Amino acid sequence: MTAHFIKLFTQPGHAWRDIRQDEEEHPRQYLAHLLLWALIPAISLYFGTTQVGWSLAQGELVRLSAGSALQLCALLYVTILIGTVVMGAFIRWMSRSFEARPTLNQCIGFTAYTATPFFIAGLAGLYPSRWLAIAVLGLAGLYSTYLLFVGITTFMRLKEGQGFLYAAAAWGVGLLVLVTTLVEMVLIWFNYLNPEYVREVAMLSAGM
Template identity: 50%
Template sequence: MIHHVWGLFTHPDQEWQEIRGDKETISHMYLSHVLILAAIPVVSAYIGTTRVGWSVAGGEAVRLTESSALQMTVLSYLAMLAGIAAMGAFIHWMSRTYDAKPSLTDSIVFAAYCATPLFIGGLAALYPNLWLAMAVGTAAVCYTAYLLYVGIPTFMNIPKEEGFMFSSSVLAVGLVVLVAMMAISVVLWGFGIGPVYSS
């Protein structure tokens, strides 16, 4: 797992070929990669929101209660795990349009490795700051998109022109999934599952 993560940052094109050659199972992928890396942003956010806090316009730091932060951490973690599976299922479904024939397992593995920069970028949540979050988040999203555009033609073994269209479709659906997760968060807040601030 770690050598693939390092390879995606140092030589992504070659690394996608190596990942394609691996025979992963969904359970092994989740146990060795997704469960570990998806914990980075949620644990960082838990520490950042309960210990450090954030301030608006240089005022006193605002923190969440531990129980509220834990509740939001668990829900975020589950949402990320489900999001990887949903994106993998979409990639598998969409691959038929481009005459690629990856298995559902291959598609979920691809989605998980593409999300790696987003998971690692979650370290920024240790110090909740709007500008830091925006800078790191933008860099993580850009590199995730780069991995997607480089990886689809290599991983799916399709021409680069088709890979561009395929990648654009996946990126659009990824944004829809993100917006849906935000909408679900707002609905849950309406039912009382939201942040509770420490006094």
């Protein structure tokens, strides 16, 4: 698992060949990667929202209560897992149009490894900031897209020329799945979990 992670950022072409071979020899070997790396955003967000907090107005610091933060992070973790499985199912379904015959497990594994940059980007949750999150997630999206286009031909063992169209279709569906799952998470968070905020106001006096 560690070797695959390093190669995804140093030799992505070789990494995809190794990942496909491991998936054939040991189905569901991606599970450890998915279950462990998906913890990074959840744990980081818990620390950031309970210990660091964020500011909505000058002199005011907002944090989540421990209970609310735990609910949010558990919801985020489950959302990541569901989103990965759903995306893998879509990739499996689309494979029929591109003469590829991957199993569902292989497609979920492909999705999990492609999403690795997003897992690492979850470290931004340690310091809740809108602009930091946008910048980091943007970079993660770019590299995840690169991994998708570089890896899909090798992993799915497609003929030359089929990979780009397959990757483009997967990218479009992936964007839809990402937006849909995040919106659902936010709706559940606000409508059913009743988040509890802790506000701290810093009293500032002139001349002190």
